[in-house]
Amino acid sequence: MDRFVWANGLLEMNETLVIQVTICPLFPGHVLFLDLKKSPKIAKIVIHLHPAPENKEPGPYQHSKYSFIKLSFKEHGQIEFYRRLTEEMTQKRWENTPVLQPIPTGIGPKAGRTRAVGIVGIERKLEEKRKETDKNISEAFEDLSKLMEKAKEMVEVSKSIANKIKDKQGDITEDETIRFKSYLLSMGIANPVTRETHGSGTQYHIQLAKQLGDMLQAPLEERGGMMALTEVYCLVNRARGMELLSPEDLVNACKMFESLKLPLRLRVFDSGVMVVQLQSHSEEEMIASALDNVSDKGSLTAEEFAKLLGLSVLLAKERLLLAEKMGHLCRDDSVEGLRFYPNLF
Amino acid sequence: MHRRGVGAGAIAKKKLAEAKYKERGTVLAEDQIAQMSKQLETFKTHLEEFASKHKQEIRKNSQFRVQFQEMCATIGVDPLASGKGFWSEMLGVGDFYYELGVQIIEVCLALKHRNGGLITLDELHHRVLKGRGKFAQDVSQDDLVRAIKKLKAMGNGFGMIPVGGSYLVQSVPAELNMDHTVVLQLAEKKGYVTVSEIRDSLKWERERACHVLDHLLKEGLAWLDSQAEGEPQYWLPALFSELLSRDITPEEANQMTP
Numbered sequence: 001m002d003r004f005v006w007a008n009g010l011l012e013m014n015e016t017l018v019i020q021v022t023i024c025p026l027f028p029g030h031v032l033f034l035d036l037k038k039s040p041k042i043a044k045i046v047i048h049l050h051p052a053p054e055n056k057e058p059g060p061y062q063h064s065k066y067s068f069i070k071l072s073f074k075e076h077g078q079i080e081f082y083r084r085l086t087e088e089m090t091q092k093r094w095e096n097t098p099v100l101q102p103i104p105t106g107i108g109p110k111a112g113r114t115r116a117v118g119i120v121g122i123e124r125k126l127e128e129k130r131k132e133t134d135k136n137i138s139e140a141f142e143d144l145s146k147l148m149e150k151a152k153e154m155v156e157v158s159k160s161i162a163n164k165i166k167d168k169q170g171d172i173t174e175d176e177t178i179r180f181k182s183y184l185l186s187m188g189i190a191n192p193v194t195r196e197t198h199g200s201g202t203q204y205h206i207q208l209a210k211q212l213g214d215m216l217q218a219p220l221e222e223r224g225g226m227m228a229l230t231e232v233y234c235l236v237n238r239a240r241g242m243e244l245l246s247p248e249d250l251v252n253a254c255k256m257f258e259s260l261k262l263p264l265r266l267r268v269f270d271s272g273v274m275v276v277q278l279q280s281h282s283e284e285e286m287i288a289s290a291l292d293n294v295s296d297k298g299s300l301t302a303e304e305f306a307k308l309l310g311l312s313v314l315l316a317k318e319r320l321l322l323a324e325k326m327g328h329l330c331r332d333d334s335v336e337g338l339r340f341y342p343n344l345f
Numbered sequence: 346m347h348r349r350g351v352g353a354g355a356i357a358k359k360k361l362a363e364a365k366y367k368e369r370g371t372v373l374a375e376d377q378i379a380q381m382s383k384q385l386e387t388f389k390t391h392l393e394e395f396a397s398k399h400k401q402e403i404r405k406n407s408q409f410r411v412q413f414q415e416m417c418a419t420i421g422v423d424p425l426a427s428g429k430g431f432w433s434e435m436l437g438v439g440d441f442y443y444e445l446g447v448q449i450i451e452v453c454l455a456l457k458h459r460n461g462g463l464i465t466l467d468e469l470h471h472r473v474l475k476g477r478g479k480f481a482q483d484v485s486q487d488d489l490v491r492a493i494k495k496l497k498a499m500g501n502g503f504g505m506i507p508v509g510g511s512y513l514v515q516s517v518p519a520e521l522n523m524d525h526t527v528v529l530q531l532a533e534k535k536g537y538v539t540v541s542e543i544r545d546s547l548k549w550e551r552e553r554a555c556h557v558l559d560h561l562l563k564e565g566l567a568w569l570d571s572q573a574e575g576e577p578q579y580w581l582p583a584l585f586s587e588l589l590s591r592d593i594t595p596e597e598a599n600q601m602t603p
Contacts, residue, residue: 136399136402137402137406137409139398139399140398140399140402140409141409141412143395143398143399144395144399144409144412144413144416145416147391147392147395148416148417148419148420150388150391151388151417151420151422152420153384154381154384154385154388155420155421155422157377157380157381157384158381160377161374161377161378161381164373164374164377165374172374172375172378173375176374176375176378179378179382180378180381183378183381183382183385185426185427185429185430186385186429186430186431187385187388187422187430187431188417188422188423188424188425188426188427188430188431188432189421189422189423190421190423190426204427204429228501229499229500229501230450230496230499230501233446233447233450233499234447234450234451237443237444237446237447238447242440243428243434243440244428244439244440244443244444245428245443246425246426246427246428246433246439246443246495247443247446247495247496247497247498247499248426248427248495248498249427249428249429250499251498251499268500271502271518272500272501272502272518273500273501273502273518274499274500274501313457314501314517333563334563335559335562335563337563338563
């Protein structure tokens with residue numbers, strides 16, 4: 001894009017979608033800012049513009065005394081937007097698009113974009129677009145194959161290294177092991193080295209674990225000290241907005257809590273459910289509270305317990321199961337559901 | 346902490362090993378690791394080049410994504426293993442699938458009170474697309490399947506059960522063995538199943554059929570309609586959700602089982 005133009009959301013013939021961000025509708029009479037709050041936390045990008053050419057289509061204002069626009073990013077997205085904007089500006093992709101042959105209607109090409117007219121024009125546009133798309137796709141597949149060949153070489157090298165480590169052909173230091181692991185991580189190659197060094201993750205996972213340690217304190221407190229890993233995944237990734245964590249990243253980072261002496265733990269219940277829990281919320285406390293609540297009400301199902309504590313049903317059930325495992329509760333398992341009673345035996 | 350490879354003795358030993366190996370023309374692992382670092386930089390450049398030309402294709406074209414994923418699998422590379430991987434950072438494949446993962450989890454969670462944690466891939470697809478809004482990229486069922494496979498790493502019982510040519514997506518750790526799966530497959534045609542139907546089609550004893558159906562009831566995956574004509578019918582909300590025109594609250598759901 002080499003210009004800021006008020007247009008409808010549809011793509012023109014020569015335009016390709018870079019990225020689409022939902023922008024609040026602009027109402028006539030309001031200024032061209034997305035957000036008027038004067039908070040130091042809101043990032044802004046200022047785009048300075050040349051004056052509009054004469055044949056510009058009308059927009060919401062006839063003219064403005066400002067020669068720039070400001071884009072406010074209330075929550076996030078500014079880094080990505082800025083990156084893409086500068087990318088597009090440097091690549092100048094608009095200079096690469098094929099110029100359409102104007103239809104010989106005798107009028108001649110106009111300044112600015114050339115528009116073919118009539119049904120013939122539309123058909124021709126579509127045909128050009130199809131050809132361009134086809135060319136792009138086949139080129140893309142070709143390039144993809146070549147790229148994969150190179151990736152395959154990397155896989156072979158890493159296998160060879162792993163074998164050498166296994167056969168102990170020349171000892172490598174811990175630093176080298178860490179470096180090797182991070183190379184595998186970059187390439188997405190599974191770690192073929194069977195022996196474990198201390199901690200299962202790389203530098204990246206260590207950093208991540210510390211970030212999570214900070215970030216999850218408050219949410220965990222709010223939720224009774226425990227959250228399912230899937231909940232954590234959604235919470236963290238929604239907050240990040242981009243450069244998201246993979247499920248494996250999250251698991252590997254959480255596995256490091258203990259060795260890094262952070263006040264959180266990753267825990268796997270018998271059912272396979274994985275949770276993150278605060279160190280401070282001890283096991284005994286949880287079981288005692290479960291017993292209290294059940295005794296208080298006479299009996300409880302997982303749903304009832306969940307409602308009582310404001311937990312998810314899944315985690316409420318795990319706590320009851322845990323208390324049962326420790327011998328404090330016993331169950332009544334019927335078609336109507338699973339109900340827990342204090343263990344009087 | 347014991348440090349390997351230091352001290353005069355270790356140096357001498359290493360020199361000897363190096364000499365021996367160089368004699369035979371074999372390269373040591375540590376030399377290879379140093380070499381790998383350089384090769385990695387080169388590969389990164391190739392990937393950057395590819396990304397600058399074709400990053401769009403990955404995001405727009407689901408067919409291309411399938412091709413890309415399959416090629417990676419063939420050579421032994423998982424482009425979705427980490428958000429820190431090159432593939433994710435430069436091609437943006439990571440964010441696409443990880444965000445999809447979030448959307449899948451949210452849809453499953455929202456519907457769990459109704460279907461017990463079991464949903465057809467079709468319905469999941471439909472609801473995810475709805476949630477993404479009209480400006481988001483299109484997502485195919487293949488995309489969903491790959492995202493779900495990644496979610497499995499986080500425990501919590503994400504799984505897929507083959508049923509009637511497609512899949513049921515499970516999002517709770519309910520234990521479902523072969524018997525349960527087979528009954529689900531039987532129920533797929535009409536959305537419900539009866540004890541007689543199970544006995545006729547699968548040739549099971551009454552007790553076995555009842556045992557399986559009781560388990561499905563307990564897990565909240567099936568509802569009992571004891572007032573149906575003939576014999577009681579066991580309905581699976583996961584399978585008949587499209588027929589329901591309104592959402593059922595948890596209270597209503599509880600009232601439907603005896």
